[in-house]
Amino acid sequence: MKKLSTLLVSFVVFGICVYLSAFTNRETAKDETPLSSILQQYHSDLSQLTNQAKLLRQSAEKLEANNQQTETIRKEFRASKIAFKKVEYLAEHLDGQFVKDYINGAPLPSLERNAPSLSVLEPEGLQRLEEVVYEDNLYAQKEALTDLTEKFAKSTEILESYQKKYLVTDRHIFEAARLQVIRVVTLGITGFDSPVLASSLEDAEISMQSTYDAVKNYFPLMKSREERYDLQLTEVFENAINYLKENRNFDTFDRAEFIKEYANPIFSLLLDAHLAFGIETWYEAERLDIKHSVNYYARNIFDQDLINPFYFTQVIEPKFTPEVLNLGKTLFFDPALSNTNERACASCHQPSKGFTDGLPKSIATGFDGTVERNSPTLLNAVYADRFFYDLRSEVLELQLDHVITSHKEFSTNYLDLFDKLKKSDEYVAMFKKAFPEYGNEPIKKSSIAFSLAAYVKSLASFNSPFDQYIRGEVADIDPAVKNGFNLFMGKAACGTCHFAPVFNGSVPPAYKEIESEVLGVPKEKEMANFEIDPDLGRYFGVNKEKADFYKHSFKTVTVRNAAITAPYMHNGVYETLEEVVDFYNRGGGEGLGMDIPNQTLPFDSLSLSNSEQSDIVAFMQALTDTTGLTSIPKNLPKFPERMGINGRKIGGEY
Amino acid sequence: MRKLFLTIAATIVFYATGYSQFFFDVEVDTAWYGETVQMPPSPLKYQVLFIGDDDIVQTTSTYGNDAGQALAKQWHDFIGFTPDEDSDDLGWISVNHEEISANDSIGDGGGMTVFKVKRNAITDELEIVEQTLADGRTGKFFNVDFVNTVGETGMNCGGITSTVDGRIWTAEEWFRTNNASIYAEGAGVRDTTDWTISTDIAGDFDGSTIERYQNFNWMVEIDPREAKAIRKQYNWGRQGFEGGVVMPDNQTIYTGEDGTPGLFTKFVADTPGDFTSGTTYVYTANGTANPWVEVDNTSLETMLNMSEEALTAGAAMFNRIEWVVTDGEKVYFTETGRDGIGSAFEEGAALGGTLDTHWLSAVRARHPEMEEKPDEQVLDFVMDGGFNDYYGRVNVFDPATGEISVYVEGGPYLEESPEVNSYPDKHLSNPDGVNILSVGGKNYMVICEDLNGSSYGRVPAGVSNRTCEAWMLDMSVENPTVDDLTRISVVPVGAEITGACPTPDGKTLLLNSQHPSTENPYPYNNSLTYAITGWDGAITALEEEALVSEADGFRIFPNPVSQQLEFNKVIDAAVYNANGKRIKVARQIKTLDVSDLPAAVYIIKANVDGDTRSLKFVKE
Secondary structure, three states, X not given: OHHHHHHHHHHHHHHOOXXXXXXXXXXXXXXXXXXXXXXXXXXXXXXHHHHHHXXXXXXXXXXXXXXXXXXXXXXXXXXXXXXXXXXXXXXXXXXXXXHHHHHEOOOOOEEOOOOOOXXXXXXXXXXXXXXXXXXOOHHHHHHHHHHHHHHHHHHHHHHHHHHHOOOOOHHHHHHHHHHHHHHHHHHHOOXXXXXXXXXXXHHHHHHHHHHHHXXXXXXXXXXXXXXXXXXXXXXHHHHHHHHHHHOOOOOOOOHHHXXXXXXHHHHHHHHXXXXXXXXXXXXXXXXXXXXXXXXXXXXXXXXXXXXXXXXXXXXXXXXXXXXXXXXXHHHHHOHHHOOOOOOOHHHHOEHHXXXXXXXXXXXXXHHOXXXXXXXXXXXXXXXXOXXXXXXXXXXXXXXXXXXXXXXXXXXXXXXHHHHHHHOOHHHHHHHHHHOHHHOOOOOOHHHHHHHHHHHHHOOOOOOOHHHHHHOOOOOOOOHHHHHHHHHHOOOOOOOOOOEOOXXXXXXXXXXXXXXXXXXXXXOOOOOOOOOEOOOOEHHHOOHHHOOHHHOOEEEOOOOOOHHHOOOEOOOXXXXXXXXXXXXXXXXXXXXXXXXXXXXXXXXXXXXXXXXXXXXXXXXXXXXXXXXXXXXXXXXXXXXXXXXXXXXXXXXXXX | OHHHHHHOHHHHHHHHHHHOXXXXXXXXXXXXXXXXXXXXXXXXXXXXXXXXXXXXXXXXXXOOEOOEEEEOOOOEEEEEEEEOOOOOOOXXXXXXXXXXXXXXXXXXXXXXXXXXXXXXXXXXXXXXXXXXXXXXXXXXXXEOEOOOOOOOOOOEEEEEEOOOOOOEEEEEOOOOOOOHHHHHHHOOOOOOOOEEOOOOOOOOOOOOEEOHHHHOOOEEEEEOOOOEEEXXXXXXXXXXXXXEEEOOOOOEEEEEEOOOOEOEEEEXXXXXXXXXXXXXXXXXXXXXXXXXXEEOOOOHHHHHOXXXXXXXXXXXXXXXXXXXXXXXXXXXXXXXXXXXXXXXXXXXXXXXXXXXXXXXXXXXXXXXXXXXXXXXXXXXXXXXXXXXXXXXXXXXXXXXXXXXXXXXXXXXOOOOOOOHHHOOOOOEOOXXXXXXXXXXXXXXXXXXXXXXXXOOOOOOOOOOOOOOEEEEEEOOOOOOOHHHEEEEEEOOOOOEEEEEEEOXXXXXXXXXXXXXXXXXXXXXXXXXXXXXXXXXXXXXOOOOOOOOEEEOOEEEEOOOEOOEXXXXXXXXXXXXXOOOOEEEEEEEEEEEEOOOOOOEEEEEEEEEOOEEEEEEEEEX
């Protein structure tokens, strides 16, 4: 016990101010700290993964036409997956990009980053391997199998060599453990990374166990504290792991229970323990001026502040002032932004309709047909790194360009708009107040976009009946809602694209990147022979992403407030949530009998019963919350009388 | 306080070597998450000259719309400089816009903006001059008219400034293979009808009709004085061009292609200064004394299929050539590298492509086990896609010998991604833009990074931003390495640093911060052109008045500090503000970046070999 007591002394001495574990000299202190034990285990787990990947490759090489080797290959695959699940929490945290690219990325083609021309990368890693090794006639896939297992063996080697050399400190362990809890909730128990096998619950158990084993190393130090986080963590971790052990039916697994009783308590206890130790967080270890997408101090995965909205916009916290917000809100409802003074942002984003307009596609200016797509809700819209259904804008502020210039929308240009706004003394005064740093020229593209973005940022909706329930603020909820959530996150596979807690395509646990999907949405609701909607989506969104697999691919928008934002899909083809659920239940476009190359939705029916479908709808209906978000300005700034626009209608004529 | 410096020997040595190449301290610290441009300290001066989507350009009558104004396009890349020999003004600056967009006033596709500057006699700063052009346009910034001259351009990346007379070419990179890829559902180039070539270039070009996309991916000469395009250089081949250089003979032009395989080509004009007729050659590694093989540049068909024709002729294959530059004698070009070469070289070799010997040192620098292997095996290793060319390099071509060798290899190669505080102070990844600044008869190479990712040690562990830096290299250093580089600027989060264009008087270096994160504060949310002025004048060295503070053998300096605090030992450190709140922790460090702290007094507590030391320091 000598070593331990030395540690305790240093802990007490530095505990209040800064816990500086005795690893200053890493060589001699090797066996003395929780961290060194964790890393010893981690490094051995990494080697285990590398070895296992080699075994997988070797067994794949032996595959012959009689397919006798199939079972061995599947066994080695499964062992590889388990070996990865043991290192997942830390490997993902230290180098998520590498893990996504080579180890456990989605089994879909992707584009090479920053390439000199369009360069498609075929998927590799565990998820793609899983698809291949569970083919009926494996020998027919031998070439792919050999290639994938070879790449995987090489990738695990690289992973091991890079990861072993990281300078890992205590904060990394706590951070990794907490992010792993989000990963298990959003990507684990939902079946996200087990496309064929649905081994997700076992995988979740292994990764929770491995996380627990790491955290356990700090328990001797926790014993000295009154709060006894060691006892609390032991109880909740072991219960969580038992729960995952005992409930292995993917379709009936009670996810709400798991999140409320285990995941969220672990998530907050780990924060308490982390802070009680005085160990630094990522805020102290990195520059003070960088924006983090996840708020480390969030105590609950369904807290409104889990994801940092400032990460996604130009709006910086100190500039999110009442003056800026008020200006943004005024501009949002002012039809003076349009050429005809008849249309405002609120024309297509009406507060009473969840900031949509209730139409399949919005009316074009001059009633000249419609715009191209359905008007999406602005509630929680900020939580995305790219905008428009085709993902063509990198930031909220850039969306404005299209609206300002499109002949179907505001049909004007910035220079004319600046001239117009400058004629209103009231507007000039509002801009000056909101942007004193711009001096006498405060009306700029950046100030207009900034204030509108600030307004959209303010439209955060995270206090629905379901939120209150899952956070434990109310004890009970309609069993249909709870069952609907469990199906949404499990059997119905909604939660594998609409990620909790925003239920949009921003990928947890960093929520930095939003995804698009190919669903095969038809042109019309009822067709004798279904035809796909001709809109090519993302394929035409970004010039550098013109890859075939992005044809008909659309941004995954939030399901929150869906009850009040009908009709649905990028073309507004479905009028009710029931119709939407039916579409997914039938297997998307492929399920409707169309040939949809690159459909990213499962082709087969989800086999949801009528009552299951209606429970999913009940869950989505319980995600409605517009409290305090729907007020509109009482009046708009005055322009000189001669312009004749002071009678313009707040929110636009149509 | 110089004496105290000497007591901290290790650091002093480092500083001394770091500064000795320059007249004064121009080194800036890195900034992994900067939201603004990082600049060297005074006496250098910093100016933002031209902001995309904010400054207003004068446009010509386009697509039936009247001449007028528009907000400038974004994605500033190449910068060209054309001296004005006829007035006291300095000259014209030409800026590429790599952004492809439909625009009724500017024209569809990419584009360029030109403006004229003069130097303020007192402050030496640049001032933008108002001009009236021959076509009647008046203003400060002018859109270069491509639509009414040579047809739209696209993906205007690099380019050429003739060192002879400031003639400017813009390079159309990002190779296009069909009309759909330029149309972009009406968001790119909306007119995709066939294009009939009208040109004075020798060959069968004039009057020929090509598909619209085939009118992209050329080198295009412009007239910066009148803000209009002159001709597309159909006789240099259709390539994913990035850079090029006009040699002092005003007759020889070298160009590079951004591709894998990428070509290194040469054009020799029949008459100096007239680039409408001449001979086009491709560089090969054919093992003979003359590496240059001619490609028929009078045939449209051949020029349209340049890559295939060149590979068939035995073209040497490079891994993404970016900018090309000369010191008057030798030709330097960046090869930016790529994570996976894959089968790209094998496919090129199937046509006849070759590998030259510059690969030998590149591979051996990374793979010690290759040191003993015969050259052929090393080249085979590259050919098979075995060489993971993560970082790229700067190469040098010597026209006298016809050989290409590595000038500065990217790196140092890291087998791990170290944490921020133990990351090598100098690390070069994916060099892209390159240029040469001449000051006081000495040449300094400026190298701009465009990182291909944040993995493989290109940035420290845990940094998700691909931070791009500009470096300067004293070219009198023999066999330079990354350690000889001096960091002179860092662009904000998300941005690529481009442009790197010196003014001929050696006083100013022009740079672009291209496509930064739109979440940065204004104006750093837009692409912008900035100027760093004063390279010539500050000959007197800055007197360092750095104070050193000490507690029981633990020393910190300088104090007061503005950027980086240095220690005499490797420590774990915590920084507290005046209220006793801990705001920063860093482990296993010898330096600590404090540039993000507000100016105030702080306390640093350090764990030094198991003991705690506290010292006060002042952040300026």
